[in-house]
Amino acid sequence: MAAVYKSLSKSSSKEDKETESNGAVERKNKQRVLILSSRGVTYRHRHLLNDLAAMLPHGRKDAKFDSKSKLYQLNELAELYNCNNVLFFEARKGKDLYMWFSKVPNGPTVKFFAQNLHTMEELHFQGNCLKGSRPILSFDGAFESEPYLRLIKEVFMQTFGVPQGARKSKPFIDHVLSFSVADGKIWVRNYEIREVERAKGETGNDDGDEQQEKKSSKSGHKGGKDTDINLIEIGPRFVLTPIVIQEGAFGGPIIYENKRFISPNKIRAELRRAKAGRHVARMEQQREALARRKQLGLEDGKMKKDPAGLDTRDLFA
Amino acid sequence: MAKKSATQSPKAGSKLKSQAVNGKSAEKKKDNSRRKSAKQPTVEKMVVDNEELEESSSEDEVPEANGKKEEPRSDESSEEDSGSDRDSSDGSGDEGFGHIDIEAIDDSESESELDSDGEDERVKITKQDDSEDDGEGEDDEEEEIDVDELEPEDEEDEEQIAAGTRVRQTINNKEALLTSLRRFALDTDPKTVPFAFHQTVVSSKRTEDSIPSVEDDLQRELAFVNQALEAARQGRALLRKEGVPFTRPTDYFAETVRSDETMQKVRAKLVEEATAKKAAAEARKQRDLKKFGKQVQVQKQLERAKQKREALEKINLLKKKRATNGSSTLGATEADDLFDVAVDNELNASGASKKRKSPGDGKGERNAKRQRKDAKYGFGGKKRFSKSGDAISSGDLSGFNAKKMKSGSFGGGGGGKKKGVKAARPGKSRRKSMAAKR
Known part of the structure; x- marks a missing residue:
C-alpha cells in the first residue's frame, strides 16, 4: 500500500516539477x-x-x-x-x-x-x-x-x-x-x-x-x-x-x-553510352553501306568481268 | 541503453525483412493485430522509454516498407508498383484505414501473383475491396492522389526505363516520418520557447515560387538572399525584443571564420577587379572618342564645303544684282568694280557677324610654334638675294677694325700661309667666340 502511495505521489510531484520547469524556461x-x-x-x-x-x-x-x-x-x-x-x-x-x-x-x-x-x-x-x-x-x-x-x-x-x-x-x-x-x-x-x-x-x-x-x-x-x-x-x-x-x-x-x-554513376554511364552510341551508329551505317554495295555487285576491286567476251585479249587472240 | 538500441536497430530491421519474405500474409496479419495495440501508446511511450519505442515503432513501420519492397519483384511493371505505392501511402496517411489497406495490398499482391492480367482490373478489385469495407471517401482520396503524385513519377519511370536503370522507388512513409520527427524534435513553440533558444526562422512563402528558372544563377541567388534577408530582419527584431545582444560592438575583436590572410586576398582581388574595370572603361572611352573624333572631322569638312558653297552663291547673286542695277547707281569707281570690292565688303559684313571675333586685325594670333619658327627662319617677304650685298650692307662698317687689319694675324696674306705658318686661322669655336665678341 505504501509503495503504491509512494509511486503515485512521486509521479504527481514529477508532473509538478515538469510544469514548473516549463514555466521557468529552464531548457537545455x-x-x-x-x-x-x-x-x-x-x-x-x-x-x-x-x-x-x-x-x-x-x-x-x-x-x-x-x-x-x-x-x-x-x-x-x-x-x-x-x-x-x-x-x-x-x-x-x-x-x-x-x-x-x-x-x-x-x-x-x-x-x-x-x-x-x-x-x-x-x-x-x-x-x-x-x-x-x-x-x-x-x-x-x-x-x-x-x-x-x-x-x-x-x-x-x-x-x-x-x-x-x-x-x-x-x-x-x-x-x-x-x-x-x-x-x-x-x-x-x-x-x-x-x-x-x-x-x-x-x-x-x-x-x-x-x-x-x-x-x-x-x-x-x-x-x-x-x-x-x-x-x-x-x-x-x-x-x-x-x-x-x-x-x-x-x-x-x-x-x-x-x-x-539518379546516382551520378548512372549519369556518367549514360553519358559514356551516348558517346559510344555515336560510334556504334557509325559502324552500323558502314556495315549497311558495305552490304548494299555487295548487293549491287560493286564490291571494290572485284568488278565483274564483261560477260560478252569483249576483252582485248579475247578479241585479238 | 543507448548503445544497446543503436546496435540493435539494424539487426531488427533485417530480421523483420527476412520474416516478411518467408511468410508474408500470415506475418502481416499478426503485425496488424500487434500494430493496433501498439498504435495508441506510442506518444506516451516516447517519453518513458526510448528503447521500447524503438522496437515497437520499427515493427510498426517495417511491414509497410517491406510490402513496397517486395512488390516490384513480383510484378515487373513500374506503373503497377506505383499504384500499390499509392495504396500503401494512403494506409499510412490516416490511422483508421491502416488495417484495411494493408489487407487490400495483400489482396492485390495475391492477385498479381495469380494472374498478371493488367493494371486496370487490379485497381478495380482493390477499389471494390475499399468500397466494401468503408464507404466512398477512400475512393475520392485515391483519385486525388492519382492526379497529384502519379504524373511526374510516370515521367520519371519512362526516363528511367529509357535509361535502363534500376527503378528506384519513392518510399514516403509519412506516418513513420512524423513519428520519427516527434521523437527527436525540439520544442520550438513560439509561445513558450524564446526565439534565442533555437534561432530558427521559417519563411512565410516558398522560395521556389520566386525562382523563374533554377538554371538562372542570378535570379536563384537573389531569391535565396531575399529569404535570408527576411529571416535576418525577423530574427533581429525578435532577439532585440528578448534582450539578446545582436550587433557586434566595434571594439569586440575575436577570431573570425575566414582568416585575415584570406580576407586580404579577397580585398586584393577586389581592388584588382576594380582597377581592371576602370582601365577597361577608360579604354572604351578612348575608343569611342576616336570614333567620335572622326565623325566630328567629317562634320567639319561638310560644314566647310557648305560654307564655301554659300559664299559662292552669294557672290553670284551679288554679281547678278550689280549687273542688273548698273554700277553707277551704287557710286562705285571703275577700279572698285574691277576688283569686286563691293562683293568683298558684302561678304566681310556677313562673315563678321557669323565668325567668332578674332583678336587683332584679320590675321589673328599665330600659334607659339609658328611664331618661334618665324623668328628663326623669317616669314614673308622676298627670299631671293636676301643674302647678297646691297648698298646698305656695303655701307655698314661696324664690323671693321683697324687694329685687326694691322695685326696681320687675321687674313695677313696668302704668302704667309704658304710659308707654313701654323694656326694662321683659329679653330672654329674660337672663331665663333671672336665673332661673338665683335
Missing part, C-alpha cells in the same frame, strides 16, 4: 556534432568539412573513418565523444560526396548527395563572421509542407544550429544560414549580416520593420536603431539532394526514398 538544448569523413575525400570535400567544423563550435572533428559499409560503427564512435549528432562525409570514387546527417543513437538518419561545392576559401565570397557565433537559421516555407522536409529541417536545426551557451560560441549574432528548396534539392547558403546606415530615402520602404526597430530601441537597446541589414555571402555553399531517410541511426527501416535522385 544540448547538441554535439561528430564531424568526420570517410577515406578518399578530395581536397574540396576536406575544405568543406573544415569550413563546417569552423562554423560549428559544438562540433567535434575526428579522423577519417575507415569503412564505408559498416557505418553503424559510427554510433559507438559518437557515443565515445558524447555526440548526439553525426555529420559524415562519404566520398565515393574520389569525386562524389554523400553527406549523412544522423541523430545518434535513436535516429533518424538522412543521406544526401552533395553537389556544387564551394568552400569559404574561394575569393568571390566577401563576407566574414565571428568564429562560433550562433547563426540564424533561415528555412524555406516549403520545409513545412512535407513530412520528410520537416524531418530534414529538424535535423538541420539540431546539427547546424549552435545551441545557446555552447562552449566556444560568441555572444553576438552575425550570420544567417539559409536552407532553400528548389528543384527537389536543398540549397545551403551562409550570409554575413552587415548592419549599414539606412539611407534616408529608404525609410518609406518598410515601415513595419522601422516601427519594430523603434520599439526595440525604446526598450533600451542602443546601437543600430537606425540601421538596415545587408547580406554578404561568406560561404561555403552546396546543394544537397535527399536520397534516403532511415529510421534508426545508420540503420533501420527506410522511411523515405527519393525516386528522383
Whole structure:
C-alpha cells in the first residue's frame, strides 16, 4: 500500500516539477556534432568539412573513418565523444560526396548527395563572421509542407544550429544560414549580416520593420536603431539532394526514398553510352553501306568481268 | 541503453525483412493485430522509454516498407508498383484505414501473383475491396492522389526505363516520418520557447515560387538572399525584443571564420577587379572618342564645303544684282568694280557677324610654334638675294677694325700661309667666340 502511495505521489510531484520547469524556461538544448569523413575525400570535400567544423563550435572533428559499409560503427564512435549528432562525409570514387546527417543513437538518419561545392576559401565570397557565433537559421516555407522536409529541417536545426551557451560560441549574432528548396534539392547558403546606415530615402520602404526597430530601441537597446541589414555571402555553399531517410541511426527501416535522385554513376554511364552510341551508329551505317554495295555487285576491286567476251585479249587472240 | 538500441536497430530491421519474405500474409496479419495495440501508446511511450519505442515503432513501420519492397519483384511493371505505392501511402496517411489497406495490398499482391492480367482490373478489385469495407471517401482520396503524385513519377519511370536503370522507388512513409520527427524534435513553440533558444526562422512563402528558372544563377541567388534577408530582419527584431545582444560592438575583436590572410586576398582581388574595370572603361572611352573624333572631322569638312558653297552663291547673286542695277547707281569707281570690292565688303559684313571675333586685325594670333619658327627662319617677304650685298650692307662698317687689319694675324696674306705658318686661322669655336665678341 505504501509503495503504491509512494509511486503515485512521486509521479504527481514529477508532473509538478515538469510544469514548473516549463514555466521557468529552464531548457537545455544540448547538441554535439561528430564531424568526420570517410577515406578518399578530395581536397574540396576536406575544405568543406573544415569550413563546417569552423562554423560549428559544438562540433567535434575526428579522423577519417575507415569503412564505408559498416557505418553503424559510427554510433559507438559518437557515443565515445558524447555526440548526439553525426555529420559524415562519404566520398565515393574520389569525386562524389554523400553527406549523412544522423541523430545518434535513436535516429533518424538522412543521406544526401552533395553537389556544387564551394568552400569559404574561394575569393568571390566577401563576407566574414565571428568564429562560433550562433547563426540564424533561415528555412524555406516549403520545409513545412512535407513530412520528410520537416524531418530534414529538424535535423538541420539540431546539427547546424549552435545551441545557446555552447562552449566556444560568441555572444553576438552575425550570420544567417539559409536552407532553400528548389528543384527537389536543398540549397545551403551562409550570409554575413552587415548592419549599414539606412539611407534616408529608404525609410518609406518598410515601415513595419522601422516601427519594430523603434520599439526595440525604446526598450533600451542602443546601437543600430537606425540601421538596415545587408547580406554578404561568406560561404561555403552546396546543394544537397535527399536520397534516403532511415529510421534508426545508420540503420533501420527506410522511411523515405527519393525516386528522383539518379546516382551520378548512372549519369556518367549514360553519358559514356551516348558517346559510344555515336560510334556504334557509325559502324552500323558502314556495315549497311558495305552490304548494299555487295548487293549491287560493286564490291571494290572485284568488278565483274564483261560477260560478252569483249576483252582485248579475247578479241585479238 | 543507448548503445544497446543503436546496435540493435539494424539487426531488427533485417530480421523483420527476412520474416516478411518467408511468410508474408500470415506475418502481416499478426503485425496488424500487434500494430493496433501498439498504435495508441506510442506518444506516451516516447517519453518513458526510448528503447521500447524503438522496437515497437520499427515493427510498426517495417511491414509497410517491406510490402513496397517486395512488390516490384513480383510484378515487373513500374506503373503497377506505383499504384500499390499509392495504396500503401494512403494506409499510412490516416490511422483508421491502416488495417484495411494493408489487407487490400495483400489482396492485390495475391492477385498479381495469380494472374498478371493488367493494371486496370487490379485497381478495380482493390477499389471494390475499399468500397466494401468503408464507404466512398477512400475512393475520392485515391483519385486525388492519382492526379497529384502519379504524373511526374510516370515521367520519371519512362526516363528511367529509357535509361535502363534500376527503378528506384519513392518510399514516403509519412506516418513513420512524423513519428520519427516527434521523437527527436525540439520544442520550438513560439509561445513558450524564446526565439534565442533555437534561432530558427521559417519563411512565410516558398522560395521556389520566386525562382523563374533554377538554371538562372542570378535570379536563384537573389531569391535565396531575399529569404535570408527576411529571416535576418525577423530574427533581429525578435532577439532585440528578448534582450539578446545582436550587433557586434566595434571594439569586440575575436577570431573570425575566414582568416585575415584570406580576407586580404579577397580585398586584393577586389581592388584588382576594380582597377581592371576602370582601365577597361577608360579604354572604351578612348575608343569611342576616336570614333567620335572622326565623325566630328567629317562634320567639319561638310560644314566647310557648305560654307564655301554659300559664299559662292552669294557672290553670284551679288554679281547678278550689280549687273542688273548698273554700277553707277551704287557710286562705285571703275577700279572698285574691277576688283569686286563691293562683293568683298558684302561678304566681310556677313562673315563678321557669323565668325567668332578674332583678336587683332584679320590675321589673328599665330600659334607659339609658328611664331618661334618665324623668328628663326623669317616669314614673308622676298627670299631671293636676301643674302647678297646691297648698298646698305656695303655701307655698314661696324664690323671693321683697324687694329685687326694691322695685326696681320687675321687674313695677313696668302704668302704667309704658304710659308707654313701654323694656326694662321683659329679653330672654329674660337672663331665663333671672336665673332661673338665683335
